Amino acid sequence: MEQLKVDFDKVIESLKLSRESINFRKKNFNQFINNGFPNKRVEDWKFSDLNQIISSNIENLRFYTDLELGETDESTFIDKFAHNKIIFLNGIISKVDFSFEDDSKVLITNDLNQNETSKEVNPLVSLNNALVASYIRVTVKENYSLNKPLIIYNITTKKLKSTTINLKTDIVLEKNSSLKLINLCGDNSENNFINIVQNFDISQDAILKNYKIDHKKNSNIKYSYNNINLEKNSISENFIFSTGSKFMKNEINCNLNDKYSSAFINGIINLTNSQHHEIKTNINHLAENTKSYQLIKSVLNDNAKGIYQGKIYVDSKAQKTNGYQLSKALLLSENTEFDGKPELEIYADDVKCSHGATSGNLDEDAIFYLMSRGLSNQQSKELLINGFLLDAVEKITDIEIKDLIKKMIGIVE
Amino acid sequence: MDAREKEIEKLKDYKYGFSTDIENTRAPKGLNEEVIKFISNIKKEPKWMLDWRLKAFERLKQLKEPNWQKPKYPKIDYQGLYYYSAPKSMDDKPKSLDELDPKLLETYKKLGIPLQEQARLNGIAVDAVFDSVSVATTFKGELNKKGIIFCSMSEAIREHPELVKKYLGSVIPLTDHYFATLNSAVFTDGSFVYIPEGVRCPMELSTYFRINATETGQFERTLIIADKGSYVSYLEGCTAPMRDENQLHAANVELIALDDAEIKYSTVQNWYPGDKDGVGGIYNFVTKRGLCKGKNSKISWTQVETGSAITWKYPSCILKGDNSVGEFYSIAITNNHQKADTGTKMIHLGKNTKSKIISKGISAGFADNTYRGLVDIARNADNARNFTQCDSLLMGNKCGAHTVPYIKNKNSSSNIEHEATTSKISEEQLFYCNQRGLNQEEAVSLIVNGFCKEVLQQLPMEFAVEAQKLVGISLEGSVG
Numbered sequence: 022m023e024q025l026k027v028d029f030d031k032v033i034e035s036l037k038l039s040r041e042s043i044n045f046r047k048k049n050f051n052q053f054i055n056n057g058f059p060n061k062r063v064e065d066w067k068f069s070d071l072n073q074i075i076s077s078n079i080e081n082l083r084f085y086t087d088l089e090l091g092e093t094d095e096s097t098f099i100d101k102f103a104h105n106k107i108i109f110l111n112g113i114i115s116k117v118d119f120s121f122e123d124d125s126k127v128l129i130t131n132d133l134n135q136n137e138t139s140k141e142v143n144p145l146v147s148l149n150n151a152l153v154a155s156y157i158r159v160t161v162k163e164n165y166s167l168n169k170p171l172i173i174y175n176i177t178t179k180k181l182k183s184t185t186i187n188l189k190t191d192i193v194l195e196k197n198s199s200l201k202l203i204n205l206c207g208d209n210s211e212n213n214f215i216n217i218v219q220n221f222d223i224s225q226d227a228i229l230k231n232y233k234i235d236h237k238k239n240s241n242i243k244y245s246y247n248n249i250n251l252e253k254n255s256i257s258e259n260f261i262f263s264t265g266s267k268f269m270k271n272e273i274n275c276n277l278n279d280k281y282s283s284a285f286i287n288g289i290i291n292l293t294n295s296q297h298h299e300i301k302t303n304i305n306h307l308a309e310n311t312k313s314y315q316l317i318k319s320v321l322n323d324n325a326k327g328i329y330q331g332k333i334y335v336d337s338k339a340q341k342t343n344g345y346q347l348s349k350a351l352l353l354s355e356n357t358e359f360d361g362k363p364e365l366e367i368y369a370d371d372v373k374c375s376h377g378a379t380s381g382n383l384d385e386d387a388i389f390y391l392m393s394r395g396l397s398n399q400q401s402k403e404l405l406i407n408g409f410l411l412d413a414v415e416k417i418t419d420i421e422i423k424d425l426i427k428k429m430i431g432i433v434e
Numbered sequence: 435m436d437a438r439e440k441e442i443e444k445l446k447d448y449k450y451g452f453s454t455d456i457e458n459t460r461a462p463k464g465l466n467e468e469v470i471k472f473i474s475n476i477k478k479e480p481k482w483m484l485d486w487r488l489k490a491f492e493r494l495k496q497l498k499e500p501n502w503q504k505p506k507y508p509k510i511d512y513q514g515l516y517y518y519s520a521p522k523s524m525d526d527k528p529k530s531l532d533e534l535d536p537k538l539l540e541t542y543k544k545l546g547i548p549l550q551e552q553a554r555l556n557g558i559a560v561d562a563v564f565d566s567v568s569v570a571t572t573f574k575g576e577l578n579k580k581g582i583i584f585c586s587m588s589e590a591i592r593e594h595p596e597l598v599k600k601y602l603g604s605v606i607p608l609t610d611h612y613f614a615t616l617n618s619a620v621f622t623d624g625s626f627v628y629i630p631e632g633v634r635c636p637m638e639l640s641t642y643f644r645i646n647a648t649e650t651g652q653f654e655r656t657l658i659i660a661d662k663g664s665y666v667s668y669l670e671g672c673t674a675p676m677r678d679e680n681q682l683h684a685a686n687v688e689l690i691a692l693d694d695a696e697i698k699y700s701t702v703q704n705w706y707p708g709d710k711d712g713v714g715g716i717y718n719f720v721t722k723r724g725l726c727k728g729k730n731s732k733i734s735w736t737q738v739e740t741g742s743a744i745t746w747k748y749p750s751c752i753l754k755g756d757n758s759v760g761e762f763y764s765i766a767i768t769n770n771h772q773k774a775d776t777g778t779k780m781i782h783l784g785k786n787t788k789s790k791i792i793s794k795g796i797s798a799g800f801a802d803n804t805y806r807g808l809v810d811i812a813r814n815a816d817n818a819r820n821f822t823q824c825d826s827l828l829m830g831n832k833c834g835a836h837t838v839p840y841i842k843n844k845n846s847s848s849n850i851e852h853e854a855t856t857s858k859i860s861e862e863q864l865f866y867c868n869q870r871g872l873n874q875e876e877a878v879s880l881i882v883n884g885f886c887k888e889v890l891q892q893l894p895m896e897f898a899v900e901a902q903k904l905v906g907i908s909l910e911g912s913v914g
Contacts, residue, residue, distance in 0.1 A: 064502070337831045337832065340831070350843070352843060352845070352846035352848075353846060354846055355813075355845075355846055356813075357844075357846055358842070358843065358844045359841075359842075359843045360840075360841060360842045360843070361839075361840075361841040361852075362838070362839065362840050362841070363837075363839060363841075363852065363854075364836070364837060364838050364839075365826075365835075365836060365837040365838075365854060365856060366834070366836045367826070367828065367834060367835050367836065367856050368831065368833070368834045369828070369831050370828035370829060370830055370831050370833075370858040371831075371858055372828075372856060372857070372858075373856075373857065374855070374856040375853065375854060375855040375856070376837070376852075376853070376854050377851075377852060377853040377854075378839070378841055378850070378851075378852040378853075379849075379850060379851045379852070380841070380843045380848075380849075380850045381843075381846075381847075381848060381849035381850065382846050382847055382849075
């Protein structure tokens with residue numbers, strides 16, 4: 022904690038902020054100090070004791086870094102299709118490139134002076150507010166759809182060790198606009214704690230497609246918090262591909278604020294060794310005729326641990342809600358563990374809400390069937406696992422991006 | 435409306451709302467060592483029992499009341515309660531049913547408990563617990579012949595100390611949560627059942643609980659042991675008179691099934707739920723836990739929860755023996771300002787263990803109904819299997835229905851399935867019934883009974899009929 026206080030002062034000093042902004046950060050800083058890293062006594066972290074995970078994986082965690090910008094690892098970049106870029110290198114913005122778009126339609130700001138009156142969400146978001154050193158805000162103007170997808174690269178280099186990186190992005194979609202976004206992690210570093218907060222405001226009739234990809238094996242500990250606000254008739258499609266980091270927790274809080282808005286959260290967790298990943302969702306149906314759909318597929322090998330905590334909240338105003346949630350997990354090895362908490366909290370009577378959760382091994386009969394058709398045991402298993410994961414991947418509505426993710430999983434068709 | 439009419443109006447809603455004027459012997463108010471000694475002394479308990487209680491009390495001092503649950507309630511003043519209250523006539527214990535205080539018998543008659551002749555007709559052996567003391571145990575002779583022990587807990591402590599010592603607290607230890615520990619310290623009476631090896635209990639055993647005196651808490655303790663290869667079906671019913679204050683009921687129930695044994699435990703809980711505005715009613719904070727200790731054993735819980743201001747209980751199964759089976763069937767109906775937070779825990783430890791959870795929640799008025807459950811499959815529980823289904827029915831948009839299942843799987847050869855749905859009674863269903871000549875209320879009762887069928891079927895015959903009626907009564911006035 023001493024280190025944290027020293028580093029906090031360093032961050033404040035290095036950023037040259039307004040007084041209001043400094044006060045805002047101090048308030049958030051104190052909120053974090055009061056709670057510390059969450060442990061398993063906190064209900065939301067029941068299955069993942071972050072405090073313990075950080076202390077057993079990272080020695081002498083620092084909260085401030087003054088690393089020089091190094092060389093960007095070109096291999097991380099996607100060359101399958103043209104796209105707009107925002108590159109964070111070791112937590113600092115190194116490149117913003119919107120060359121495919123109309124400048125007047127896409128606004129970029131990165132003013133760190135913030136003084137939001139946002140309420141306290143959780144200690145990690147407070148930590149992010151207190152320490153964030155680079156921020157970007159993308160506003161897509163009314164009736165504009167981006168020509169190419171936007172990829173936010175989050176790249177770290179080998180030099181980065183035992184450090185906390187805080188990133189913050191706000192995306193604002195004005196009326197009837199649309200954006201395809203990929204958040205891609207390119208980790209070359211080891212044993213860092215990466216804390217990402219993203220906020221999405223989606224106005225009437227706007228469409229956001231958000232794909233979160235963590236595919237490269239690495240030993241970093243990550244937490245990502247997304248807050249999504251949906252207005253009338255807007256759509257948010259989210260896909261989480263969670264397979265790279267040592268620990269990763271994706272938390273999505275989604276508010277369906279007005280009629281006919283809908284949210285989709287699909288994802289796959291595919292783990293080996295002693296990886297530990299969690300997906301937590303909070304869908305708040307706050308208005309009539311809103312819809313949500315969630316499908317999470319997990320495949321666990323070796324000593325891996327997977328967790329899905331999903332909650333559907335239906336306000337008493339939100340009649341005619343349609344909420345669906347399904348989590349399926351395959352436990353392929355003796356020492357794997359899958360924990361789930363699919364939760365419904367419902368205060369309106371004219372609703373259709375259901376959830377399902379299953380976990381178990383591959384179906385022996387299915388393996389036998391495939392083997393009797395001439396496949397080896399290994400091939401049959403692979404086929405079944407791929408099929409199992411494809412269920413979720415097929416929900417992706419953008420073909421280019423779907424193919425990209427399929428390739429990353431290693432599914433060949 | 436004058437006071438008398440109001441009283442009558444009240445009585446219409448809750449037909450068990452009468453109280454009986456019987457002189458009571460009470461322990462001094464409050465919770466302290468003296469009271470515990472008083473209880474132990476009045477029950478003529480041996481020293482080991484008193485020591486056990488005091489140990490629990492020591493532990494209780496270090497515990498805090500849990501506060502994670504959904505239904506919040508005002509703080510309970512534990513020092514303002516009477517922990518022991520017995521009808522005075524019990525001081526010189528009656529030898530047979532004829533000697534019982536006729537007023538007591540009348541109370542039970544109003545409740546519809548077949549204490550005497552009815553008992554024989556229905557073939558149900560009843561152990562009735564009135565406030566804190568077990569009043570009479572019917573059918574003893576017949577059970578004795580088979581070697582079955584069915585008596586009050588106090589009697590068991592005196593007559594069968596070896597069994598009580600061995601099993602009491604073996605499933606719900608002294609060191610458990612706040613209310614269980616409180617019960618261990620101050621429990622007053624309850625039922626004790628022992629079924630010897632290979633015996634199939636020829637009749638349904640039954641207890642009836644009733645809280646009569648004011649400002650009393652009821653802390654009964656039930657212990658059922660089914661020895662190898664035996665079978666028993668046990669019923670429990672509960673009522674309480676109407677009072678403005680909230681009364682606490684914190685019981686502990688322990689079941690132990692040895693090799694090849696089967697225990698079926700059914701509850702129809704109809705404690706006073708409080709009035710239309712949520713004043714009064716029972717806090718039903720009960721700990722029920724069964725241990726499938728032996729191979730191929732089976733424990734099945736069935737509950738119909740219609741009463742209580744707050745129901746907070748999770749009848750659980752610890753599936754320790756290989757091939758053991760746990761079942762949980764539940765209907766929880768909440769109306770007006772009632773709150774229920776109920777569910778089960780299935781803890782799979784043995785190989786090839788199976789569990790099944792069927793939960794039906796119905797919420798009307800301003801009520802809140804939560805299913806909270808845990809399915810935990812341990813590393814060594816190979817081929818474990820669980821199926822869970824939770825359905826909720828909502829009536830009106832002032833009430834809530836929630837599902838909070840916790841699922842933990844550490845074994846790759848096991849299989850867990852969970853599904854939950856929430857819906858309302860559809861207009862089409864209602865219209866269809868109306869069209870066939872049923873009025874709105876009959877139609878709702880019919881549809882709700884259909885919704886609950888799967889659970890009602892699990893109840894023994896005599897109870898099923900009562901439960902069906904109860905389902906109808908509890909929802910009266912909630913639609914229309």
